[in-house]
Amino acid sequence: MTTVPFKQRRARLQKGDAASATLVHVLLIVFAIIAIVPILVVVMNSFKTTMGIFGAPFAIPTPDTFNLDGYKNVFTRGNFAANYANSIIVTVATIAATIVLATGAAWALVEYKVRISPLLTGFFIIGIMLPIRLGTVPIIKMMVATHLIDTLAALVLVYTAMQLPLAIALMMTYFRSVPGELKEAARMDGAGEFRVLGIALPLVRPGLAAVASITMLPVWNDLWFPLILAPSKANQTVTLGVQQFVGQFQSDYPALLAALTLGALPLIVLFTVFSRQFIQGLSAGYGK
Amino acid sequence: MIRTGTRYRLLAIFVLPALLVYAGFSVYPLLSSVALSFFDSDNGASTFTGFGNYVYLFTDPYVSERFWNALRNSVEFFAIHLVVELPIGLLMAALLTSNSIRKSRGVYRTLLFIPATLSVVIVGFLWRLIINPLWGLVGFPLLGDATTALPTISLMSVWQYIGIPMIFLFTALIAIPDDILEASRIDGARAWATFWQIKFPLILPQFGLIAILTYIWTFNGFDIVYALNGSAPGPNYSTDILGTMFYRTFFGSSGQVADTDLGATIASVVFFIILVTTAAYFVVLQRRLKTYEL
DSSP: OOOOOHHHHHHHHHHHHHHHHHHHHHHHHHHHHHHHHHHHHHHHHTTBOHHHHHHOTTSOOOTTTBOOHHHHHHHHHSOHHHHHHHHHHHHHHHHHHHHHHHHHHHHHHHHSOOTTHHHHHHHHHHGGGOOGGGGHHHHHHHHHHTTOTTSHHHHHHHHHHHHHHHHHHHHHHHHHTSOHHHHHHHHHTTOOHHHHHHHHGGGGHHHHHHHHHHHHHHHHHOOHHHHHHSOSGGGOOHHHHHHHHHHHOTTOHHHHHHHHHHHHHHHHHHHHHHHHHHHHHHHHHHHO | OOOHHHHHHHHHHHHHHHHHHHIIIIIHHHHHHHHHTTEEOTTSSOEEOTTHHHHHHHHSHHHHHHHHHHHHHHHHHHHHIIIIIHHHHHHHHHHHHOGGGGGGHHHHHHHHHGGGGSOHHHHHHHHHHHTOGGGTSOSSOTTTSTTTHHHHHHHHHHHHHTHHHHHHHHHHHHTSOHHHHHHHHHTTOOHHHHIIIIIHHHHHHHHHHHHHHHHHHHHTOOHHHHHHHTTSOSSTTTTOOHHHHHHHHHHOBTTBOOOHHHHHHHHHHHHHHHHHHHHHIIIIIITTSOOOOO
8 A cells, every 4th residue: 555655745735735825816816906906097097187197097197297187176176175074974973873773772672582572673684675765755755844855964864774774783793792691790780771781882892893884885985865865065975076076077087087086085095994894794794 | 680561661762763763764765655656646636546657657658668678777787796796706705715815815805895995986987987998998988889888887886896795705604614624625625626515505595695685786776877877878778777767757857857656656666576586585595595503
């Protein structure tokens, strides 16, 4: 019987591993290039003159082609400062409202088990799949009736309703992992239920971060509701502002590219910083 | 132990705020939209018309032609996501779980997900610029031709959202316990065989779930088409999907007066299609996909 000596076999295995590692890297690098290069092309060209953009679209800006006119135009003719302020207000308010409401609801659904709890949980969870846009006609009617039409508050209310189901599902998975002894000990000490929740909260902090990061993206990037519920110039969000600006300045390429860059960068930066929380949130929320 | 009565009271205190917002601004509008579709308010007063709006939607030659066209386009929009986004997303997820790249896994994951953080508006214009014949990368006006416009827009959307199935399936794949994989390695199974015979069957429920979520998201699609082609998406309605038709109908556009009831009717039909397909999926398929307790 011939057996391959252990050392030799290990060497062969490692060689195979190295080859497959290279293949995996090559494939992932190709995918990463497809994902990133289009964005880089736009960002890079936003710092060029029109001539530079069309003369050599894939060249980095040179002293000849470097130019900030696009950004100047965006800031003088667009409404970017106000758009940013609106997007930040709407996103932060939605995140705050979603966190507060979802934390309360998830805590109670995990903690105070009664006969209707599973039903109530199911009612919330189904919302993850509800296409809320299809309720737009009644939403407009409600907003008109309550004079909330064309206000940022209308957006915050709708987005909070839209994000609550996923946030509740997510927070419930985190609250389930809080040890029961901790809560019982607090209750024995005579703590009220709000106090008990306060004691449990630090343990679910990763959940809160996950909720915040998965709420941020769809709210910041939505076009539908800003277009319908808050379209006036004073209330436009960045997404809508970019859409309208680009529609207006079709041929001013440096300005167009500058507008796209300004619309894209903040979220790319935020995502890169919070990517771990985001990915955790996405997988825990839908996974259960 | 808290008494039952107290538990009900506490549940109410903590759940009510969330319940009110969610029911008021999500569930109620959806149901109310269905109710609206049975009324006719074109002449001011609202009168009950039964299935009148539905009959009109499906029999009026012009409106029904637009509706079937939009439905066909939405199906195509979804189909392209299904056959391109999900398999490539699965491949990316599988590559990310490879042990040989453990150290750089986080970097790849972040890079590959970045397009999904952009707004569709930005994605649409970014790609329109890149495939602009003026730039010389593509010599053919992909968006200007009725046969290539919708596939082109769909692929832009795939480019953007591919990170979502990737993360989703990646999470499912890394949750598979090592001892199962170790056993197959001892059996001498190759990576390819291990993946299809062991890993993929284990994550099939998650694969099904992301497929149905993709279905719901694409049937609600609107942003990228509207951003690129407006609310009467050409050329010649070849990129008109259910979302843009719904918007055009209830909001009006150049050459079309707003019709709220018909808008609500279209929304209800779309809701019904999504509901029936999703329910059918869960009853027929998801139940058969064995969930392994890991």
